[in-house]
Amino acid sequence: MGPSILSLIYLIGSVTFILGLKMLSKPDTARKGNLIAAAGMFLAIFGTIFLYKSDGQYLHNYSWIFAGLLIGTIVGVLAAKKVKMTAMPEMVSMFNGMGGACAALISVVEFNHLVTLDPDIFLKLIPPVEKLHGVLQSVLEGDKNRLVNDMVSNMLGDARGQLLIILLGMIIGAVSFAGSVIAWGKLNGSIRDFSFKGQHVVNLLVMAAILVGAVVLMVSTGTKLEAMVAAPADTPVSWTTIHLIFYTILLLSIVYGVLFVLPIGGADMPVVISLLNSFTGVAAACGGFLYNNPVMLTGGILVGSAGTILTILMCKAMNRSLKNVLIGSFGGGQAAAAAG
């Protein structure tokens, strides 16, 4: 009964997010829209805590969860209430960074969960298949090995897909986190504009390194899992290199986030924050895909697409194009560097 109530709650949550965004875009209803989305979020959070089942079991560690929620609520309310009206955009940037960091952390935990897969899990698959095979034998003239192979290849496909989503969530979340912190620092004046000659080349290189790292990680994890399946007992379970690659990608993503925002001028910061906001939306949606969780998925993707459009609208309102804001600044930085 719990899970079916939870799926209804998630449906309600998704609808409140859509309604909330819709109402937020009209002056008369904006405040109510915000409250409606907040109510939906509240429902979704508490529904998850009490009704979510994983592998047929309810969640545990309630004391940790509630302690985290309590600390987060106190800090969030205090920060939001104390902040001066003029400092609100930078506060939003900080909150956005925290969401990004949250998504990245989830990815890190899930990655560790994935690569500490017990090799025996593949051996454990065999008995149920044997049993099923016995039952089906009279009906089906299939061979057992094919059944086992199918199940194993399904699991492998799943593991690969999960890894891809984990990586995406981590990279986007980390870029968003680092970028938001820099944007926050720039708006409150603690970080100055900083650019050097050839910065866009460095940025491209860092991005290329992230992509290469991701591909290497996907391939090497895939071959490792396959080796594990082929000979579960005698594969030495050493994931050190794979861990190393994963954390290097995390580090590079943070570096990229910093490099991405550093050269952009302070006046363009709201546009950048809006862009990073939609990044975090996508990172949240990756989490939704990973957990098969519709409310995270719709919430994240909605913010991702609405945020992107909003970013473009904000640029238009400032009579600039997004390309101008993002790339023009590099040109400006270069010109300044050349002049200096």
Added chain:
Amino acid sequence: MDNILSFLHQHIELIYIIILSVFLGVEVISRVPAVLHTPLMSGANAIHGVVIIGAIIVMGKAEQDNYLALILGFLAVILGTINVVGGFVVTDRMLEMFKGKKKQ
């Protein structure tokens, strides 16, 4: 290749949701007045805080002796909660300000 195709096939419903949500997101806010840009950004910021649900699941699944998952999950819950709660409260304050302006 087979792996990828079967993965996509297994998750085809989620992929539908993603694509429809992309269009919905664009439609829903395409006619927003410029004064509401910042509050809308802030509201959207609070909504993507829904990532907190992932953090809760991580935390709630973690075994008692898996300290890495417990510590990172705990941090993620705190950060996500700040995102959600702070986001909604800041948005409400911004919009309250608009209301005040209107009355004057």
